[in-house]
Amino acid sequence: xxVINANRQEPQLNLDINGxxxxxxxxxxxxxxxxxxxxxxxxxxxxxxxxxxxCELIAKLVYKSxxxxxxxxxxxxxxxxxxxxxxxxxxxxxRELLLVxxxxxxxxxxxxxxxxxxxxxxxxxxxxPGNLIQFEEILFGNKEILVSNNLxxxxxxxxxGNQRRLGVAFVEQNDCQFHVLEFVDNxxxxxxxxxxxxxxxxxxxxxxxxxxxxxxxxxxxxxNVGVTIPKRSAATPAEKNDLLQDLNRLIRFAKGQQEDALTxxxxxxxxxxxxxxxxxxxxxxxxDASNLGxxxxxxxxxxxxxxxxxxxxxxxxxxxxxxxxxxxxxYHWQSILGVLDHCRTPQGHRLxxxxxxxxxxxxEILNDRHDIVQCLLESPGTLSTxxxxxxxxxxxxxxxxxxxxxxxATMQDLFRVYQVVLRxxxxxxxxxxxxxxxxxxVLCNAMKSFLEDLSGLKQLVEQVVDFEAIEAGDYLVKxxxxxxxxxxxxxxxxxxxxxxxxxxxAADDLxxxxxxxxxxxxxxxxxHLRVTLKDDSALRKNKNYKIxxxxxxxxxxxxxxxxxxxxxxxxxxxxxxxxxxxxxxxxIKVANGYAATLCSLNNELAQLDCLVSFAIAALAAPTPYVRxxxxxxxxxxxxLKDLRHPCLELQEHVTFIANxxxxxxxxxxxFIITGPNMGGKSTYIRSVGTxxxxxxxxxxxxxxxxxxxxxxxxxxRVGASDNIVKGLSTFMVEMIExxxxxxxxxxxxxxxxxxxxxxTSTYEGCGIxxxxxxxxxxxxxxxxxxxxxxxxxxxxxxxxxxxxxxHMAAVADAENFTLLYQVRPGIMEKSFGIQVARLANFPDxxxxxxxxxxxxxxxxYTEKQSQSDKELLDKIDAALERLTTTGNDVDINEAELSELxxxxxxxxxxxxxxxxxxxxxxx
Ligand SMILES: Nc1ncnc2c1ncn2[C@@H]1O[C@H](COP(=O)(O)OP(=O)(O)OP(=O)(O)O)[C@@H](O)[C@H]1O
Numbered sequence: 001x002x003v004i005n006a007n008r009q010e011p012q013l014n015l016d017i018n019g020x021x022x023x024x025x026x027x028x029x030x031x032x033x034x035x036x037x038x039x040x041x042x043x044x045x046x047x048x049x050x051x052x053x054x055c056e057l058i059a060k061l062v063y064k065s066x067x068x069x070x071x072x073x074x075x076x077x078x079x080x081x082x083x084x085x086x087x088x089x090x091x092x093x094x095r096e097l098l099l100v101x102x103x104x105x106x107x108x109x110x111x112x113x114x115x116x117x118x119x120x121x122x123x124x125x126x127x128x129p130g131n132l133i134q135f136e137e138i139l140f141g142n143k144e145i146l147v148s149n150n151l152x153x154x155x156x157x158x159x160x161g162n163q164r165r166l167g168v169a170f171v172e173q174n175d176c177q178f179h180v181l182e183f184v185d186n187x188x189x190x191x192x193x194x195x196x197x198x199x200x201x202x203x204x205x206x207x208x209x210x211x212x213x214x215x216x217x218x219x220x221x222x223x224n225v226g227v228t229i230p231k232r233s234a235a236t237p238a239e240k241n242d243l244l245q246d247l248n249r250l251i252r253f254a255k256g257q258q259e260d261a262l263t264x265x266x267x268x269x270x271x272x273x274x275x276x277x278x279x280x281x282x283x284x285x286x287x288d289a290s291n292l293g294x295x296x297x298x299x300x301x302x303x304x305x306x307x308x309x310x311x312x313x314x315x316x317x318x319x320x321x322x323x324x325x326x327x328x329x330x331y332h333w334q335s336i337l338g339v340l341d342h343c344r345t346p347q348g349h350r351l352x353x354x355x356x357x358x359x360x361x362x363x364e365i366l367n368d369r370h371d372i373v374q375c376l377l378e379s380p381g382t383l384s385t386x387x388x389x390x391x392x393x394x395x396x397x398x399x400x401x402x403x404x405x406x407x408x409a410t411m412q413d414l415f416r417v418y419q420v421v422l423r424x425x426x427x428x429x430x431x432x433x434x435x436x437x438x439x440x441x442v443l444c445n446a447m448k449s450f451l452e453d454l455s456g457l458k459q460l461v462e463q464v465v466d467f468e469a470i471e472a473g474d475y476l477v478k479x480x481x482x483x484x485x486x487x488x489x490x491x492x493x494x495x496x497x498x499x500x501x502x503x504x505x506a507a508d509d510l511x512x513x514x515x516x517x518x519x520x521x522x523x524x525x526x527x528h529l530r531v532t533l534k535d536d537s538a539l540r541k542n543k544n545y546k547i548x549x550x551x552x553x554x555x556x557x558x559x560x561x562x563x564x565x566x567x568x569x570x571x572x573x574x575x576x577x578x579x580x581x582x583x584x585x586x587x588i589k590v591a592n593g594y595a596a597t598l599c600s601l602n603n604e605l606a607q608l609d610c611l612v613s614f615a616i617a618a619l620a621a622p623t624p625y626v627r628x629x630x631x632x633x634x635x636x637x638x639x640l641k642d643l644r645h646p647c648l649e650l651q652e653h654v655t656f657i658a659n660x661x662x663x664x665x666x667x668x669x670x671f672i673i674t675g676p677n678m679g680g681k682s683t684y685i686r687s688v689g690t691x692x693x694x695x696x697x698x699x700x701x702x703x704x705x706x707x708x709x710x711x712x713x714x715x716x717r718v719g720a721s722d723n724i725v726k727g728l729s730t731f732m733v734e735m736i737e738x739x740x741x742x743x744x745x746x747x748x749x750x751x752x753x754x755x756x757x758x759x760t761s762t763y764e765g766c767g768i769x770x771x772x773x774x775x776x777x778x779x780x781x782x783x784x785x786x787x788x789x790x791x792x793x794x795x796x797x798x799x800x801x802x803x804x805x806x807h808m809a810a811v812a813d814a815e816n817f818t819l820l821y822q823v824r825p826g827i828m829e830k831s832f833g834i835q836v837a838r839l840a841n842f843p844d845x846x847x848x849x850x851x852x853x854x855x856x857x858x859x860x861y862t863e864k865q866s867q868s869d870k871e872l873l874d875k876i877d878a879a880l881e882r883l884t885t886t887g888n889d890v891d892i893n894e895a896e897l898s899e900l901x902x903x904x905x906x907x908x909x910x911x912x913x914x915x916x917x918x919x920x921x922x923x
Pocket of ligand 1: 654658681821
């Protein structure tokens with residue numbers, strides 16, 4: 001959540017009793033709204049919200065207290081609560097609601113503004129996390145755009161009995177891109193989840209909430225994506241035609257390309273196109289002239305990216321909490337993005353956030369990125385020039401281009417674009433001086449060609465902008481550009497000379513040097529003279545001058561002639577600006593033609609910023625990162641020597657103990673890691689996933705040496721996740737996530753499993769964990785790290801030679817217990833649970849009781865295990881039964897629960913697990 005510096009002063013809503021009555025009446029008639037939509041009423045100088053839910057939310061958000069909730073008609077039964085808030089607080093609230101909390105916002109205005117007392121409000125602005133267009137100025141204004149601005153739209157159809165066909169459209173509004181895709185998914189929607197992780201939308205449009213969409217909605221909500229059902233979704237034939245028309249207006253056709261969207265191969269993807277139609281309508285894209293002729297349409301190719309599931313994203317701490325600003329404290333050690341993000345430009349921050357969610361499977365691109373990072377690290381001087389000087393000065397061309405396209409740009413904006421065009425050649429030359437072929441091919445060549453295309457824009461600005469005026473802080477059109485302007489400029493210079501002569505005269509009158517009497521120009525009083533405070537008396541003796549005021553810098557004064565010239569000058573200035581306006585409009589229209597090239601140049605600069613950032617991150621770590629040697633998928637070795645966790649090692653109080661890992665295809669595919677609580681199991685296995693992910697993004701890794709065989713997916717199941725609060729029991733989450741893993745993992749995947757089965761009782765948990773481990777070890781044969789408390793699972797290493805056991809070391813004697821955080825081969829001899837309790841400062845009596853219960857339990861458990869396997873199976877069945885009937889006290893649809901459980905049970909049966917087969921044969 002952003003740091004809120006809210007002004008606690010609340011504006012007054014002064015409505016007389018009739019005004020209150022009529023508003024309450026009006027409000028009662030408003031259409032019902034979901035609780036995730038907040039309605040604001042624009043009262044010209046301030047805003048109000050009404051109704052219990054909105055009031056409580058906004059009062060807490062803005063004022064941190066519900067004491068700011070008041071009532072209209074407090075003594076009457078139909079009283080209505082309200083909260084008022086200033087414009088600044090409104091802006092802050094809208095930012096928080098849309099960007100952090102995934103809420104929707106509606107703003108009602110009255111056409112007559114404050115002057116009217118009527119209640120003819122109309123809904124003027126509407127925003128949702130995926131549709132920020134109308135709030136862009138509030139959200140970003142002149143500030144940096146640090147968030148992506150995108151929307152997902154889906155269509156799902158059941159085909160051939162039990163297959164789900166999905167049509168996906170994704171609209172990226174910052175970069176003007178449409179991505180479409182159609183595919184068949186399984187009943188757990190694992191592909192869809194990968195898409196959601198890859199694209200990271202904040203909002204998704206669904207046609208309904210029935211049938212197949214129930215599961216889709218749950219998946220989206222688990223991944224923090226807000227779901228919206230647009231009002232009219234079903235397409236009539238005429239509307240299908242609309243799509244074609246809309247696309248023809250929105251798409252940027254290449255030179256010589258037939259300007260007809262009907263020829264696009266993407267049009268064959270009928271479901272994706274329907275999803276796109278809904279999204280374009282919802283965003284009202286054709287209404288904004290700046291969109292027309294700027295969109296590109298592409299088919300999304302999922303094979304280009306490493307498949308990440310949401311559990312892996314959460315387990316590896318890939319992203320910071322929503323709304324965290326790169327300048328906020330702790331940003332650099334709270335997530336992998338934070339560790340790597342040392343970008344200097346907003347476009348760099350945005351691109352890095354995208355890269356981190358989209359690890360690549362192309363070894364060529366990754367080698368290029370690693371080459372460039374290495375080259376930068378080998379030239380520290382160049383690296384620091386780029387990072388500390390050049391990149392810092394590059395503004396966000398995206399924001400400027402958007403303003404150009406909306407005809408909202410000013411001369412200053414144009415000048416800033418010009419600065420980018422002017423400064424980039426210096427960057428290119430600096431990069432060329434590195435004499436590195438990859439740097440030249442990947443970065444310099446593209447930038448150079450865009451700069452060539454922009455040379456016309458550069459010339460235009462040089463012809464038009466008055467550079468001298470810029471030094472004085474004014475952004476003006478050069479007078480020589482237009483005859484009328486030139487005439488006015490001449491008049492202005494003449495007036496200025498006259499005023500300078502008056503300045504000399506005043507100096508003579510006051511017996512001073514000309515330098516002691518200043519001629520100044522400020523907005524409110526125009527041109528005037530000024531002497532220092534100590535010359536005040538000399539001035540007061542002279543009756544020819546009128547003192548205007550006394551300020552810190554001295555006494556400001558004028559005379560009749562000077563005020564006359566000053567007024568004349570300022571009216572000329574106004575006329576000049578008026579005349580300039582039309583010239584600026586013309587210039588900006590011409591500049592518009594360069595928008596696409598500017599965006600391309602911006603992307604190149606963003607890319608450079610990200611790679612520089614990787615180099616800085618590699619250097620900034622307590623021990624510098626190294627370049628990973630990348631091997632093609634399936635070739636076999638994953639070796640990370642002296643591996644650290646990049647976030648944990650950055651924390652002040654931590655002395656990180658490095659560990660190593662070495663997988664080798666068909667010799668050592670799986671590690672089962674046991675060890676005491678808090679012994680570092682999770683940290684170890686997460687570090688492996690993190691390093692592999694970092695390498696797949698193009699960054700260096702926190703090891704002393706790394707050889708990484710590329711993977712097609714990183715899948716995880718780590719700890720009990722937050723989903724519990726969203727209405728899924730721990731057991732259910734485990735089932736869903738592990739089923740996903742079993743279905744998605746291939747022999748080229750990396751799977752990280754932690755504490756599987758912990759959310760349920762020991763017997764069931766152990767059964768599930770064993771089955772999954774066995775399946776991954778015997779069937780999938782992917783690289784797997786399996787941290788567990790179930791020591792029984794270590795037996796797997798006896799029957800499957802590619803499975804190895806290791807443990808987190810600890811030393812204990814009667815009194816002391818020390819965690820070493822070192823990974824050692826083999827099984828840990830003794831369970832240290834009780835010692836950990838001692839370490840955590842539990843009172844002795846608790847520890848003693850625990851010790852006693854623990855010993856009893858251990859005896860009983862060993863006995864049970866040998867005597868009744870059948871009992872274990874019964875317990876599992878009973879647990880499933882309990883879940884199907886009671887829903888395990890969770891707020892989840894019973895039918896859906898039964899279906900999930902049934903599928904999971906079926907999956908378990910199909911796992912070809914010896915363990916389960918043995919159990920079933922007893923049955
Ligand atoms: N390699 C390490 N070097 C230094 N400190 C570490 C290391 N690994 C873990 N720690 C510290 O130990 C804490 C616990 O680690 P972690 O959560 O990985 O243990 P665990 O074995 O998974 O625990 P549990 O079994 O209780 O879930 C971490 O928060 C960290 O502070």
